Amino acid sequence: MIKRGVATFSLDYGRCPKWLFLRMVKLSFNLVTKIVEQYGPDEFIKRISDPVWFQSFGTLLAFDWNSSGLTTTLTAALKEAIRGQERNLGIYICGGKGKTSRKTPKEIQFLAEKGEIEVEKARILIYNSKMTAKVDSSLIQDGYQIYHHCFFVSKNGKWAVVQQGMNVLDQTARRYHWYSDSLNFQNPFGSNSFVLEPHSGISSQKKKSVVLNLTSKESEENQKISVELVNSSFNILLKDLKILNKYQSDLLKTLRVGSSSYQLNFLSLENKEFHYHKVLQEDFLKNKYLLKIFYQLTEFKPKNYEDLIYFKGVGPKTVRALALIAEVIYGAKPSYKDPARYSFAFGGKDGTPYFVDKKTYDETIAFLRKYIK
Numbered sequence: 001m002i003k004r005g006v007a008t009f010s011l012d013y014g015r016c017p018k019w020l021f022l023r024m025v026k027l028s029f030n031l032v033t034k035i036v037e038q039y040g041p042d043e044f045i046k047r048i049s050d051p052v053w054f055q056s057f058g059t060l061l062a063f064d065w066n067s068s069g070l071t072t073t074l075t076a077a078l079k080e081a082i083r084g085q086e087r088n089l090g091i092y093i094c095g096g097k098g099k100t101s102r103k104t105p106k107e108i109q110f111l112a113e114k115g116e117i118e119v120e121k122a123r124i125l126i127y128n129s130k131m132t133a134k135v136d137s138s139l140i141q142d143g144y145q146i147y148h149h150c151f152f153v154s155k156n157g158k159w160a161v162v163q164q165g166m167n168v169l170d171q172t173a174r175r176y177h178w179y180s181d182s183l184n185f186q187n188p189f190g191s192n193s194f195v196l197e198p199h200s201g202i203s204s205q206k207k208k209s210v211v212l213n214l215t216s217k218e219s220e221e222n223q224k225i226s227v228e229l230v231n232s233s234f235n236i237l238l239k240d241l242k243i244l245n246k247y248q249s250d251l252l253k254t255l256r257v258g259s260s261s262y263q264l265n266f267l268s269l270e271n272k273e274f275h276y277h278k279v280l281q282e283d284f285l286k287n288k289y290l291l292k293i294f295y296q297l298t299e300f301k302p303k304n305y306e307d308l309i310y311f312k313g314v315g316p317k318t319v320r321a322l323a324l325i326a327e328v329i330y331g332a333k334p335s336y337k338d339p340a341r342y343s344f345a346f347g348g349k350d351g352t353p354y355f356v357d358k359k360t361y362d363e364t365i366a367f368l369r370k371y372i373k
Helices: 018-039 041-048 051-060 069-081 098-113 119-139 217-230 234-255 262-267 274-281 288-300 305-310 316-328 358-372
Strands: 006-010 091-097 145-154 159-167 172-179
Touching: 018 041, 018 051, 018 069, 018 358, 041 051, 041 091, 041 145, 041 159, 051 069, 051 172, 069 091, 069 145, 069 159, 091 098, 098 119, 098 145, 119 145, 119 159, 119 172, 119 305, 119 316, 217 234, 217 288, 217 305, 217 316, 234 288, 234 316, 288 316
Parallel strands: none
Antiparallel strands: 006 172, 091 145, 145 159, 159 172
16 A cells, blocks of 8 residues: 655745756656556556655656755646647546645636546545645644645546645654555545545655644544534534633743743753643734634534535634643643654755766666657
8 A cells, every 4th residue: 555644845935946947847758657657547546646756757757855845846847748648548636736726626626627537526535635644734733834835636536635735943844645546445454534644755855843733633533623623513612712712821921921940840840741832932812713613613513523624714723722621621732743753865956965967867767758759
């Protein structure tokens, strides 16, 4: 079974040199064409969803192994490489970096309008795209803001998502991978839910000591309580928020906020739990937008946690507030373990471990083009 996962890299604000990007486009087209010819479009989608293979593919094209730019530049090069050849290859690529990432649903819809994919299938793919973004931005609260979302789909309906988030505080980026077969309800080795253990084969250079990971099986009870909370009345949920607010006040008094010992006390808390930091920083009762979402959720009454997460307006703060109530008041502690593991290294344009050999690069392009012909 192919793995999905996460990779973390240094945040790179530079741009890919034109001479390198053009070569990446040429070489990637040759490689994609051969892979599809030999194994079919579904196999290419499967390989893209593997963080190890994706990383190797990017470094093969001579981009920096430890740069956030590998993700954005590689997906952009692939999208440009197959432009006009999508139907022949049986592969479609939607989305990208920044504003382009938010165009993914429209690009999928456009494929349906052109007759490339069925209308009903497009509706499901749009849902899949939105859910993967929601999960990685709200359920795994690791300090990374999603800014890149690329959706790969084959003519047979297999799909993969490669998205990336940035953490401007420690200047790193983290990549998240998804694969359709691993979310197949009929697949005994895969997850049957977007919100419970949807990631596997996770890789990263840097691990965080504390991450709110609501996709972990350890968080299943917390998910269950969260759904029960929004299925109660708004007034009952408001009472729970007030109890949480009192807990905040009591904890602040314990830590003697404002004194010179505050930082020492905060750091000495057992395991430096995620919720202590967030409880100190946030007053959910004063957030009118959050209360509005809570009211709408209690009216909507989601059937399960996936419905809750997909609901319009639900984001990290909503999820975090429910998780804290479920833990502090009802004892359903979520997982605070970072799901990331490790990553891989090769070389790049900055000379680490060596500069790109342009002559060899061009010879490789020529060789593969000749081989394919």
